[in-house]
Amino acid sequence: MSTRTRTLIRGGLVLTAADELHADVLIEDGRVAALAAHGSDTAAGWTADRILDATDRYVLPGGVDVHTHMELPFGGTFASDTFATGTRAAAWGGTTTIVDFAVQSAGRPLREGLDTWYAKADGNCAIDYAFHMILSDVNEHTLKEMDLLVEEGITSFKLFMAYPGVFYSDDGRILRAMQRSADNGGLIMMHAENGIAIDVLVEQALARGETDPRHHGEVRKSLLEAEATHRAIQLSRVAGSPLYVVHVSAQEAVAELAAARDKGLPVFGETCPQYLFLSTDNLAEPGFEGAKYVCSTPLRPKEHQAALWRGLRTNDLQVVSTDHCPFCFKGQKDLGLGDFSKIPNGLPGVEHRMDLLHQAVVDGHISRRRWIEIACATPARMFGLYPQKGTIAPGADADIVLYDPHTTQTLSAATHHMHVDYSAYEGRTVTGRVETVLSRGDVVIDHGAFTGRAGHGAFIPRSTCQYLN
Numbered sequence: 017m018s019t020r021t022r023t024l025i026r027g028g029l030v031l032t033a034a035d036e037l038h039a040d041v042l043i044e045d046g047r048v049a050a051l052a053a054h055g056s057d058t059a060a061g062w063t064a065d066r067i068l069d070a071t072d073r074y075v076l077p078g079g080v081d082v083h084t085h086m087e088l089p090f091g092g093t094f095a096s097d098t099f100a101t102g103t104r105a106a107a108w109g110g111t112t113t114i115v116d117f118a119v120q121s122a123g124r125p126l127r128e129g130l131d132t133w134y135a136k137a138d139g140n141c142a143i144d145y146a147f148h149m150i151l152s153d154v155n156e157h158t159l160k161e162m163d164l165l166v167e168e169g170i171t172s173f174k175l176f177m178a179y180p181g182v183f184y185s186d187d188g189r190i191l192r193a194m195q196r197s198a199d200n201g202g203l204i205m206m207h208a209e210n211g212i213a214i215d216v217l218v219e220q221a222l223a224r225g226e227t228d229p230r231h232h233g234e235v236r237k238s239l240l241e242a243e244a245t246h247r248a249i250q251l252s253r254v255a256g257s258p259l260y261v262v263h264v265s266a267q268e269a270v271a272e273l274a275a276a277r278d279k280g281l282p283v284f285g286e287t288c289p290q291y292l293f294l295s296t297d298n299l300a301e302p303g304f305e306g307a308k309y310v311c312s313t314p315l316r317p318k319e320h321q322a323a324l325w326r327g328l329r330t331n332d333l334q335v336v337s338t339d340h341c342p343f344c345f346k347g348q349k350d351l352g353l354g355d356f357s358k359i360p361n362g363l364p365g366v367e368h369r370m371d372l373l374h375q376a377v378v379d380g381h382i383s384r385r386r387w388i389e390i391a392c393a394t395p396a397r398m399f400g401l402y403p404q405k406g407t408i409a410p411g412a413d414a415d416i417v418l419y420d421p422h423t424t425q426t427l428s429a430a431t432h433h434m435h436v437d438y439s440a441y442e443g444r445t446v447t448g449r450v451e452t453v454l455s456r457g458d459v460v461i462d463h464g465a466f467t468g469r470a471g472h473g474a475f476i477p478r479s480t481c482q483y484l485n
Contacts, residue, residue, distance in 0.1 A: 097435045
């Protein structure tokens with residue numbers, strides 16, 4: 017509990033997914049106690065141990081990033097952010113809750129993988145956290161374990177149609193997991209790419225001597241993302257289960273989700289800042305520079321961005337997460353020198369999501385309330401964290417960001433706080449900046465200085481999906 021039990025945020029514009037209010041916010045014992053209009057008799061009567069001046073600032077719910085990979089083993093190495101460094105960087109960027117992915121090793125129980133991730137995170141996180149479970153091996157034992165995990169607050173399970181020999185599940189295993197989730201209330205998350213076909217194209221490209229990073233994007237074709245998305249939707253219909261498709265990058269995949277939602281199906285989609293702001297132009301940067309941008313699904317040609325923005329406006333895409341999975345350029349990405357298929361897949365981004373999406377508001381792609389909806393409220397509802405997280409309302413955790421919408425900043429590896437030696441957004445200037453961040457009422461970022469601590473972040477058990485079609 018905070019040593020100061022009563023905090024007042026005064027003078028700001030409170031933004032939630034539903035409202036924009038010129039209101040003061042009273043915090044008691046780590047939770048939002050009340051909101052009242054500026055200058056009202058109610059607000060004038062409040063006293064507090066600590067008063068934060070939010071004049072000319074937005075007062076936002078803390079960001080909820082439901083797709084991160086701290087310390088993920090991949091391609092013979094590990095993601096370079098630990099739970100300590102990654103959650104600290106998240107706080108700098110106005111994100112106050114992450115949902116990371118615990119990994120089942122093939123042939124091992126889910127419980128073993130989950131306990132490994134509990135141990136990685138315990139005592140190390142600067143902000144609150146929860147877990148999804150990656151299913152690498154769907155069998156009778158792990159299907160039963162799914163029920164136990166849902167009861168424990170691990171209410172979502174990720175399956176892969178990509179990465180044969182590592183995480184890949186065939187259609188039969190996917191169907192069985194979906195049927196189980198239909199019964200236990202869990203939500204299936206899908207990496208939708210046809211990995212079997214992609215492996216053929218990888219092999220053929222390498223045989224032709226096409227080894228540079230740009231070929232990573234060329235072999236992971238958008239049609240193979242769309243085909244897998246379509247197949248995942250049909251399997252979920254057969255199973256009677258909802259479906260959440262992660263890191264949607266291609267306009268053809270958005271079209272599959274839109275068609276399913278037009279039928280009233282409980283099918284949901286997430287995209288990521290890299291697909292909204294970067295493109296195959298980055299993968300094609302000279303020398304080996306394109307390796308910095310290797311992730312899966314891959315970056316697409318710029319013309320796909322319009323469909324993603326449109327999907328976010330029409331609610332055919334509901335969430336923007338980061339898929340934060342950083343690997344250093346030197347010593348990790350360069351494992352793929354001479355063979356793009358050996359470049360570790362993933363980008364750093366957990367620190368910049370809120371700022372990049374505010375830039376989207378400035379640019380006219382989305383409204384202010386939609387910004388909060390896709391970055392805070394809907395992720396919390398989708399994954400059973402709402403209204404504890406994702407909004408500013410009486411009873412909610414006091415995860416609150418004071419945001420300066422007027423200042424500009426230039427994103428750079430020289431100034432970011434992620435434990436990685438490059439920025440995917442190097443040199444990009446954005447309007448808006450996180451100023452002060454509270455996590456459960458404790459100030460963890462104070463006017464651009466980190467005042468939090470490892471171990472403040474608590475594990476949050478989740479309820480089942482609260483987001484309906």
